[in-house]
Amino acid sequence: MTAPAQTLIQGAPKARPGRRRWATLLGLVPFFLAAFLFMLLPMAFLVAGSFQDVNGNLTTQNYADLSQNFIVDAYITSIRVSLATAVAGGVFGFLLAYAVILGGLPHFLRTALMTFSGVASNFAGIPLALAFIFTLGHVGFLTLFLRDTLGIDIWAHGFNLYSEIGLDFTYMYFQFPLMVLIMAPAIDGLRQDWREASANLGATSGQYWRHIALPILTPTLLGTMILLFGNSFGAQATAYALTAGQVNLVTLVISDQMSGDVLHNVGLGYALAVGMVAIMAVAITLYTILQRRSERWLR
Amino acid sequence: MGFLDLTDVRKEFTGGTVAVEDFNLQAEKGEFVSFLGPSGCGKTTTLRMIAGFERPTSGTITIQGADVTDRAPNQRNVGMVFQSYALFPNMTVAGNIGFGLRIRKRPADQIKKRVGELLELINLSGRGDRYPWQLSGGQQQRVALARALAIEPQVLLLDEPLSALDAKIRVQLREQIRAIQRQLGITTIYVTHDQEEALSLSDRIVVMSEGRIEQIGTPAEIYNFPATTFVAKFVGSLNVVTAKTVDGAAGTVTVDDLPIRTFKPFQAAAGTEVVLALRPEVVTIVRDGDAASVRTANRLHATVDEVTFLGSVVRTRVKLPGGTTLNFDTFNDPHLVVPALGSPVTIGFPAEGCLVLAD
Amino acid sequence: MMRLRLTPAQVFWWIVFILGVLYFFLPLLATFLFSMRSQPLFSAYTDTLTRGDFWSSLGYSFVIGVITIVISVTLVMPTAFWVRLRVPRARPFVEFVTLLPFVIPPVVIVFGLLSIYANKPISLTTVPYGSDLLLVGAYTMLSLPYMYRSIDAGLRAIDINTLTEAAQSMGAGWTRILVQIILPNLRVSILSGAFLTLAIVVGEFTIAAYLARPAFGPFIALIGRNEAYTPAAVSIVSFGLTWLAMGLIAFLGRGSRTRVRVAGAH
Numbered sequence: 001m002t003a004p005a006q007t008l009i010q011g012a013p014k015a016r017p018g019r020r021r022w023a024t025l026l027g028l029v030p031f032f033l034a035a036f037l038f039m040l041l042p043m044a045f046l047v048a049g050s051f052q053d054v055n056g057n058l059t060t061q062n063y064a065d066l067s068q069n070f071i072v073d074a075y076i077t078s079i080r081v082s083l084a085t086a087v088a089g090g091v092f093g094f095l096l097a098y099a100v101i102l103g104g105l106p107h108f109l110r111t112a113l114m115t116f117s118g119v120a121s122n123f124a125g126i127p128l129a130l131a132f133i134f135t136l137g138h139v140g141f142l143t144l145f146l147r148d149t150l151g152i153d154i155w156a157h158g159f160n161l162y163s164e165i166g167l168d169f170t171y172m173y174f175q176f177p178l179m180v181l182i183m184a185p186a187i188d189g190l191r192q193d194w195r196e197a198s199a200n201l202g203a204t205s206g207q208y209w210r211h212i213a214l215p216i217l218t219p220t221l222l223g224t225m226i227l228l229f230g231n232s233f234g235a236q237a238t239a240y241a242l243t244a245g246q247v248n249l250v251t252l253v254i255s256d257q258m259s260g261d262v263l264h265n266v267g268l269g270y271a272l273a274v275g276m277v278a279i280m281a282v283a284i285t286l287y288t289i290l291q292r293r294s295e296r297w298l299r
Numbered sequence: 300m301g302f303l304d305l306t307d308v309r310k311e312f313t314g315g316t317v318a319v320e321d322f323n324l325q326a327e328k329g330e331f332v333s334f335l336g337p338s339g340c341g342k343t344t345t346l347r348m349i350a351g352f353e354r355p356t357s358g359t360i361t362i363q364g365a366d367v368t369d370r371a372p373n374q375r376n377v378g379m380v381f382q383s384y385a386l387f388p389n390m391t392v393a394g395n396i397g398f399g400l401r402i403r404k405r406p407a408d409q410i411k412k413r414v415g416e417l418l419e420l421i422n423l424s425g426r427g428d429r430y431p432w433q434l435s436g437g438q439q440q441r442v443a444l445a446r447a448l449a450i451e452p453q454v455l456l457l458d459e460p461l462s463a464l465d466a467k468i469r470v471q472l473r474e475q476i477r478a479i480q481r482q483l484g485i486t487t488i489y490v491t492h493d494q495e496e497a498l499s500l501s502d503r504i505v506v507m508s509e510g511r512i513e514q515i516g517t518p519a520e521i522y523n524f525p526a527t528t529f530v531a532k533f534v535g536s537l538n539v540v541t542a543k544t545v546d547g548a549a550g551t552v553t554v555d556d557l558p559i560r561t562f563k564p565f566q567a568a569a570g571t572e573v574v575l576a577l578r579p580e581v582v583t584i585v586r587d588g589d590a591a592s593v594r595t596a597n598r599l600h601a602t603v604d605e606v607t608f609l610g611s612v613v614r615t616r617v618k619l620p621g622g623t624t625l626n627f628d629t630f631n632d633p634h635l636v637v638p639a640l641g642s643p644v645t646i647g648f649p650a651e652g653c654l655v656l657a658d
Numbered sequence: 659m660m661r662l663r664l665t666p667a668q669v670f671w672w673i674v675f676i677l678g679v680l681y682f683f684l685p686l687l688a689t690f691l692f693s694m695r696s697q698p699l700f701s702a703y704t705d706t707l708t709r710g711d712f713w714s715s716l717g718y719s720f721v722i723g724v725i726t727i728v729i730s731v732t733l734v735m736p737t738a739f740w741v742r743l744r745v746p747r748a749r750p751f752v753e754f755v756t757l758l759p760f761v762i763p764p765v766v767i768v769f770g771l772l773s774i775y776a777n778k779p780i781s782l783t784t785v786p787y788g789s790d791l792l793l794v795g796a797y798t799m800l801s802l803p804y805m806y807r808s809i810d811a812g813l814r815a816i817d818i819n820t821l822t823e824a825a826q827s828m829g830a831g832w833t834r835i836l837v838q839i840i841l842p843n844l845r846v847s848i849l850s851g852a853f854l855t856l857a858i859v860v861g862e863f864t865i866a867a868y869l870a871r872p873a874f875g876p877f878i879a880l881i882g883r884n885e886a887y888t889p890a891a892v893s894i895v896s897f898g899l900t901w902l903a904m905g906l907i908a909f910l911g912r913g914s915r916t917r918v919r920v921a922g923a924h
Binding site: 024025027028030031032034035037038039040041042043045046049092095096098099100103104105109113115116118119120122123124125126127128129130131132134135140141142172173176205227230231233234235236237241251254255258266269270273276277280281283284287288 | 667675689691737744745773795854882893896897
């Protein structure tokens, strides 16, 4: 009686589990193959290309060139713009989402904002630039309205749509909606009974926010702002259309290198790209850490 | 005037739904009162009005003489235990329990001491640094209870706290809750749809249906002397039989033309139909040769329909000539002789076990 | 809640909302007003809707979009299913891959693609449909975050373990299980991912431009540089069409258990 029982306890012979595992992994091959062909391999080539000069010889000159002033300036500007639009977009986007979800506004406004945000978050490039030029340009409709009707000439007061600030302001058009869309489920996740429990224990609204709601939301808030950072960091078409080179961004420098101008240096472009990816990798790592944390709490 | 008074409380929601109506209750200090009823009967709404999350449309709520009807929920000093526990996920167990005290700006060492006492009370000493998601359902519920008790509330409110738990844990926890409540002497309102919970825990039960109070009484009163059909049917199992009145003042009726004596006199004209309620535990099978007894003063003829063995209890279902079925339970006994299906039997029950229902 | 009495908190939220509305609508209004300046009235719109390259570029983007959606779904759905059913350990790796399109800016993606596939030995750009293939490939990658998240959320809502076991006990093979059992239950998720992908493809500029494809994005860029009122009209039209599509998802997805998520690009 004991011998068969022992075999049962030991389980199936060792050979089979190993083979089964390989077979199941096979199901994931198409996905990773596609990712390899269209993202990872190009990335590898970029990295490789960044170590080559115009003639194909190995060099680290491209990375040395990264220290050129205007390139460092491009990185700094890109990071600055991205940080600004991430924070401002994050804060106001969050407020907007909260307003329609828990702020006591009529329910249909929430649906309207969500669908609109779906569209607006994709509204970028030339159409967006044009829209803001039509609004706040030298003869933009709002500019003229403020000047002729209210007597305030914003351009004379130093406002410049085609500056970094103008670009930040324009970027909000897709940053706010992105924040709204991603924060909405998180705000929904703030259970009503937490709020009631805190009131029951004597807390005011402000104390509820300080001790409970904000701590719970913070990982998602920060994580989403990092996504906004990435979104802004990689943007190019809008900046080009709006500022046409007046604002020095890394993405614009890269596209300059690619556009076939006489003095372009492909290797430098690659190096710039690798630099961007490195910065984004740090951002995404932070994002993943924050995501894990908030998932644990909101289970 | 009691410790907790609800006077003519009414709650009407926008849109016209009346959730609670004519609610009157005076709970004494240290009393354990249950609100019992099916979903939608208004028991949770009433509880939330006591807590301050809903404002009564009319009526008053006073605690220790002070009118709290219009007071904000964070100024009432009532402790509430939510059905979903509502533990703050970003705080440890100790953090949750001490939250109310931190809001009241008590000194840190005092908070620590009190949290320690409460952890011991709920048998979770040493788990203070765990997070809610690391605890089981039963543990979370105990923490929720400790959190509500930490602020030394005047009234403790519990909203179906055990409904999400396994049956065994439920029984353990409800005994613990009752023990703690007795020890602290806190006036408690307990909302539940589980009549076994209400019966075993309460000093008094408020049975509710469709926004109104059906009956207020001790568990024994509710169970043995239900005031309305609803209460009779909702609390405990019940057999219902139609009978014809002979003499209301004398409490006599006929069922299947056999004379039956009811427990109390009732109001009905001779010849009218009334509804008789029979508790299953008072019914027995009468065998030939059994001595006459008060216990079987009333007799009816029936045929055996089904016999189910439930372990400690044997449930028998019989059919009366008119078609009505009656269930009754007898304690299991090794010498029990089970009647054959379809065989004719005589069943007997005392006058006390038989009530005419008011509606 | 009293009808006319607003708490200070509610006033604040209304102000926030109105500011948001102003910010979003003024530029659209300005674009619309500008498009109305064309002589005669609405000629910008009639010009737009009658010109060949509007429709051809929109059509091209639309076709590319549909192809991308099909490939993306075919790639993502079985993978998400497999990860959930059999290889949960692979989840972090799969999720990492779906985050890559966020990490790598489009200009870098197209740069990288060209560096491999446009030079010797593989010169796809000279092969007919080669560049289109690259475009679809790139867009499939861009769609991954949204498609995967959407489908994964949809899978979470249905008990795939039990469904699969039930199907297998009746003799179904993997293809049949995926196509006839899992796919119909993911209708809303796939729709959501599909519309998003379409929105991204139609609005995308950088990759299409550098691959020299006659897509809608480069078309808008071209007319934006050269013409006056038509770009404004095109903006309004494309915005309106996309809003309609999003409204359609919301409408189709109402009442379903999975939350329909829509998020965006650059």
